[in-house]
Amino acid sequence: MGRWWAGIDWSWGLQDFVIIDEEGKVVLHLRVEESREGVEQILGALRALNPTSHRFSRRQVPIAIEDGTRLLVAELQRRRQPVVVIPPAVTSRYRGRHGAAVSKSDRGDAALLADIIRQNPGRRSFLPENSDQAAAIAVLARTQASSTQAARAIMLRLRSHLGLYFPAAVEAWSGTQHGLRRPEARAVLALAPTPRQAAALSKRRLHDTLAAAGRTRLLDEEAGRLRDLFAASALRQRPETEQAMGERTRLHLAELSIACQHAEHLSNLADTRFSAHPHHRIYRSFPACGPIVAARLFAEIGDAPERFPTGRHLRAYAGTAPITWSSGSSHTVVHRTVCNRALKATVHQWAFGALTRSPGCRALYDARRQRGDGYAAALRHVGNRLLSGLHHCVRTDQLYQEHVMFPTADGRDEVTGGQDEHLRVTLGREP
Incomplete structure (x- = not known):
């Protein structure tokens, strides 16, 4: 019985679908729409490859594509058709293997994608089959991250604008968590967007504004600090110019408030959805793994049981595992750059927070x-250990335990008193 591989070059409109045989020759080429009819054409073509054999199934033919988020891929996965996602950078590197003159066409790209998985059996993993619940959480968590980044970008534009005519406003919340994104900062600036208006505010008015924005601690002290700061002598723009710049500040504040509201709403929604997932209690049991960090970690890791067979696979995917370059007498160990960057950034944030919440991490x-490690390298080791522990706990359905993750100095488990070599290897500890 022969073997076949397939590739799809996605585009707006018609998609090129190609099937190749064991020798890399194209045996079928179709142009299909991204619709139910197009999916039926693809599946029908796969079934027709060997209609006389009862041992043949269309699921034996993997399909390669560059974008795994398309509706076409979602429908193929729902039909349990194996799909392999090939990054565009990999496709570009393979183009020169078929000829000195590198050309590009939709049909040629589809055939090239199929040929990549033909030449690399076992080297390309199938698209993970996460549950619908996990996919929904991933969408919410990633959108929340995008909203947070958008709010931060707007805040930076606002801070730059305030520095042109109202530096006291920048100084007022400099060094505080979230800075000008704080509700109280936005409320005070909305009330007085210019230095002259801010200087006229009374302590009582500032007190009421801070309280209405949600601040509950040290209201009198904060209101007095802001009043003194705004009333201090400082350079100012001319009155009409200052007023016009205040109007621009109102625009930035309106944009910032919307972005912050969206980020907060999505954060609550993602946490609510994730709290109903069986993995929620495991993620939240780890130190410094709060609602946002937990949802973002789960969004990138998913709940497909066989996606990461070992902790080493997960660490490589997150970019915390190093890469060794060895050639002749040269031997170098460097950090990994090809990885899931969203997961890598979340692990960095997670590891940093764990330094003050876990004695073992510290x-x-x-x-x-x-x-001799630098700050980033040492933090990657902490992230490595946390990821290994998370992988072990999810696979074994256990909650985080500090004394198991970081046993006593003599290597003995504080509970059993015995050597736990298997746990040391599982968690990726250095000997």
Whole structure:
């Protein structure tokens, strides 16, 4: 019985679908729409490859595509057709293998995608079959991250604009968490967007504004600090210019408020959806793994049981595992750049927060710094350990335990008193 591979070059309109045989020759080429009829054409073509054999199934033919988020891919996965996602950068590197003159066409790209998985059996993994619940959480968590980035970008534009005519407003919340994104900062600036208006505010008015924005602690002290700061002598723009710049500040504030509201709403929605998932209690049991961090980690990792067979696979996917370059007498270990960057950034944030919430993480970080590692390298080791522990806990359905993750100095488990070599290997600890 022969073997076949397929590739789809997606585009707006018609998609090129190509099937190749064991020798890499094109045996079928179709142009189909991204619709139910197009999916039926694809599946029908796969079934017709060997209609006389009862041992043949269309599911034995993997399909390669560059974009795994398309509706076409979602429908193929719903029909349980194996799909392999090939990054566009990989496709570009393979183009020169078929001839000195590199050309490009939709049909040629579809055949090239199929040929990549033909030449690399076992090297390209199928698109993970996450549950619908996990896919929904991923959409919400990633959208929340985008909204947060948008709010931060707007805040930076606002801060730059305020520096032109109202530097006291920048100084007022400099160094505080979230800065000008804080509800109280936005409320005060909306009330007084110019230095002259801010200087005229009374302590009582500032107190009421801060309270209405949600601040509950040290209201009198904060209101007095802001009043003194705004009333201090400072350089100012001319009155009409200052008023016009205040109107622009109102525009930035309106944009910032909308972005912050969307980010907060999506954060609550993602946490609510994730709290109903069986993995929620495991993620939240880890130190510094709050609602946002937990949802973002789960969004990139998913719940497909066989996606990461070992902790090493997960660490490589997150970019925390190093890469070794060895050739002759040259031997170099460098950090990984080809990875899921969203997951890598979340793990960095997670590891940083764990330094003050987990004695074991802090001890590991300090030990790596003493060995000569820089800040980022030491933090990657902490992220490595946390990811290994998360992988182990999810696979075994256990909650995080500090004394198991970081046993005593003699290597003995504080509970059983015995050596746990298997756990050390599972968690990726260095000997």
